[in-house]
Amino acid sequence: MSGGPRIVSARWEIDDAWKLSRYLETGGYAGLRSALDMTPHEVHEEVRSATLLGRGGAGFPAGVKWGFCPPDVWPRYLVVNGDESEPGTYKDRILMERDPHQLIEGALICAYATGIAQVFLYVRGEMALAQERVASALNEAYEAGYIGRRILGTDFSVDVVMHWGAGAYIVGEETALIESLEGDRGMPRLKPPFFPAAKGLYMKPTIVNNVETLSNLPWILEHGSEAYTTIGSESSPGTRLFAISGHVERPGVHEVPQGVTTFRDLIYGDEYCGGIRKGHELKMFIPGGGSAPWFFPEHLDLPLEGKVVGGAGSMLGSGAIVVMDETTDAVSACWRLMRFFSRESCGECTPCREGTNWLETILRRILDGQGRPDDIDLLLDIGDNISPGPYPGPGWGAENPEPVPFPPQQTTICPLGPSAVAPLTSAIRRFRDEFEAKIAQGAAVSV
Amino acid sequence: MPRLTPENVRRAKEIISRYPRPRSALIPLLHLAQEQDGWLTEDAMEDVAELVGVTPAQVIGTASFYEMFKMEPVGRYVINVCTNISCLLLGGETLLQHAEATLGIKPGSTTEDGLFTLEDVECVAACTEAPCLQVNYRYFYRVTNDDFDRILADLRDGDLSRDIPEHGILSRVPQRIPTGKVANITPPEDQRVPVWIERAAPDKAAAGGDEA
Ligand SMILES: Cc1cc2nc3c(=O)[nH]c(=O)nc-3n(C[C@H](O)[C@H](O)[C@H](O)COP(=O)(O)O)c2cc1C
Numbered sequence A: 001m002s003g004g005p006r007i008v009s010a011r012w013e014i015d016d017a018w019k020l021s022r023y024l025e026t027g028g029y030a031g032l033r034s035a036l037d038m039t040p041h042e043v044h045e046e047v048r049s050a051t052l053l054g055r056g057g058a059g060f061p062a063g064v065k066w067g068f069c070p071p072d073v074w075p076r077y078l079v080v081n082g083d084e085s086e087p088g089t090y091k092d093r094i095l096m097e098r099d100p101h102q103l104i105e106g107a108l109i110c111a112y113a114t115g116i117a118q119v120f121l122y123v124r125g126e127m128a129l130a131q132e133r134v135a136s137a138l139n140e141a142y143e144a145g146y147i148g149r150r151i152l153g154t155d156f157s158v159d160v161v162m163h164w165g166a167g168a169y170i171v172g173e174e175t176a177l178i179e180s181l182e183g184d185r186g187m188p189r190l191k192p193p194f195f196p197a198a199k200g201l202y203m204k205p206t207i208v209n210n211v212e213t214l215s216n217l218p219w220i221l222e223h224g225s226e227a228y229t230t231i232g233s234e235s236s237p238g239t240r241l242f243a244i245s246g247h248v249e250r251p252g253v254h255e256v257p258q259g260v261t262t263f264r265d266l267i268y269g270d271e272y273c274g275g276i277r278k279g280h281e282l283k284m285f286i287p288g289g290g291s292a293p294w295f296f297p298e299h300l301d302l303p304l305e306g307k308v309v310g311g312a313g314s315m316l317g318s319g320a321i322v323v324m325d326e327t328t329d330a331v332s333a334c335w336r337l338m339r340f341f342s343r344e345s346c347g348e349c350t351p352c353r354e355g356t357n358w359l360e361t362i363l364r365r366i367l368d369g370q371g372r373p374d375d376i377d378l379l380l381d382i383g384d385n386i387s388p389g390p391y392p393g394p395g396w397g398a399e400n401p402e403p404v405p406f407p408p409q410q411t412t413i414c415p416l417g418p419s420a421v422a423p424l425t426s427a428i429r430r431f432r433d434e435f436e437a438k439i440a441q442g443a444a445v446s447v
Numbered sequence B: 001m002p003r004l005t006p007e008n009v010r011r012a013k014e015i016i017s018r019y020p021r022p023r024s025a026l027i028p029l030l031h032l033a034q035e036q037d038g039w040l041t042e043d044a045m046e047d048v049a050e051l052v053g054v055t056p057a058q059v060i061g062t063a064s065f066y067e068m069f070k071m072e073p074v075g076r077y078v079i080n081v082c083t084n085i086s087c088l089l090l091g092g093e094t095l096l097q098h099a100e101a102t103l104g105i106k107p108g109s110t111t112e113d114g115l116f117t118l119e120d121v122e123c124v125a126a127c128t129e130a131p132c133l134q135v136n137y138r139y140f141y142r143v144t145n146d147d148f149d150r151i152l153a154d155l156r157d158g159d160l161s162r163d164i165p166e167h168g169i170l171s172r173v174p175q176r177i178p179t180g181k182v183a184n185i186t187p188p189e190d191q192r193v194p195v196w197i198e199r200a201a202p203d204k205a206a207a208g209g210d211e212a
């Protein structure tokens, strides 16, 4: 961690910040108190003017999303998305383990502003410690009157219930999250009509927000949206957590102002990751989780800003930067990612269920020395069937400046299937020669 | 085959009471059954079905979707080695191979003594600490082959039993909502406008209604 402003990670070095007493000693629940001194409308406006962008992947402004709940339909629910499982992503778990009250306080602020009387905090099943910390924080907060009936002597009353999952990446998708919370298989719903804000949990208006998104609210309400927007850039105010993993000297999770800091700063900065591991050089990096098209050395100076990264053909997604040096085999890396999508496809849509499986199978056979000369075009063709290109014909590749279409065309119920195609095609475009070499090598061996 | 114990039925009912619809408690209740037996027995699933008011087939339908639910007995310790991208880059595959060789089993199977089940899993959100693994969903970071051997030895000797409970037990801290503190378990039929919104009635737009 370095200098810069610390909003959500301010208490990470305090070992017992998950206990209510320490949380209170370090300014905890001040944001909720400020919120309760305002009208719900004023709180909502404060969040709207802060332009708090969602940190779960899509980067949609929270204040705007809250406004989508139809005005006369009650009750409304809040589902906190703590299902973090996008490859490379590691931040929500830390927030839940180290500062669960901050998250709870954020959820309470959202509930107050939007008229929600019941909150479900969905923690990923595999995160036992996060569940323990969240449960004990909830227990303490109920005892002390921060949750429950007539909170802090006001007429605001809300229940917060911890729910815990059982292992399925797709449940992180908001409509699947809701299905799961209704006791079903976590299979996404079609949007429209099932936008959670209109028809969510039990077909009632439901706000789904990510853990990091909500964890920003206590600070915003305590210090005001104006202070918040002085940090970061105009289109992406505030800070963001980034997990930088892979071939760097010091992998780590860092909170930095959005839009100001660059990929180069994070990867090479001494106060951050200290550069590529000794004796090696950068080959490529994933800028925003397993679903993001890859970036290369020429992208290093882009600022960490959703808009800019989107304009360059990829996404900041869930704040997961995976750094790969020259020892990394592009085909193996692609295979591992495709295996992930193929395993995690919920099976509802044919292009995703069948397509991701074929992508994995073909990459596997290339790695096993069984690749066929037209496998690369076959991969692109399957990709095109999952989510149509344009992927220009055989000549398409490193010499061709045409970028991978991004965001991919949505052909399925949720974006998982199409998301699998983008990183793979971005790799083929750049490293077609490596794919070809692998296939040729296999042919040479098997002759 | 074990059914849910009376104590677990009581805990199940407490969990159900926090949800507007009993069926929402299904996954937590399956965890409870798995905590009791280490895996999901048919009898326990039937109990769960009855408790939340669905058919046993519906329970299996849900349970079979989720990786953590085990339909047959597993080892006392389930070892999940992450081989997804960040771990792969720093030796996750090698670690998995070492685990296979040491335990003499392939991912998805259990050692004969019933102590260990090995799994090759997707990202477990510890990517900066690669390569990593979980034992019964408790983390070990930057694991070398030697570390792995030490972890196995410690598990065998019971040296880690304080930190790592038997398979099936997740949070050792249950949520408890003290009686009298429950605000509003809000069923979808409850159409009332929350009081604090009603009070600020002139601001009704505050509560949404923007153009979508
Ligand atoms: C396949 C898939 C997986 C997702 N996984 C997560 C996740 O693990 N955590 C998360 O917060 N959002 C995840 N999302 C995004 C959610 O659908 C949703 O947009 C988000 O939780 C909204 O919160 P935010 O607006 O605060 O970011 C996922 C989306 C998709 C399509």
Ligand code: SF4
Binding pocket: A170, A187, A188, A344, A345, A346, A347, A348, A349, A350, A352, A353, A412, A413, A414, A415, A416, A417, A418
């Ligand atoms: S795209 Fe894939 S994961 Fe998403 S709903 Fe369809 S089959 Fe399921």
Ligand code: FES
Binding pocket: A087, A088, A089, B082, B083, B084, B085, B086, B087, B088, B122, B123, B124, B125, B126, B127, B130, B132
């Ligand atoms: S890739 Fe192994 S923990 Fe994320």
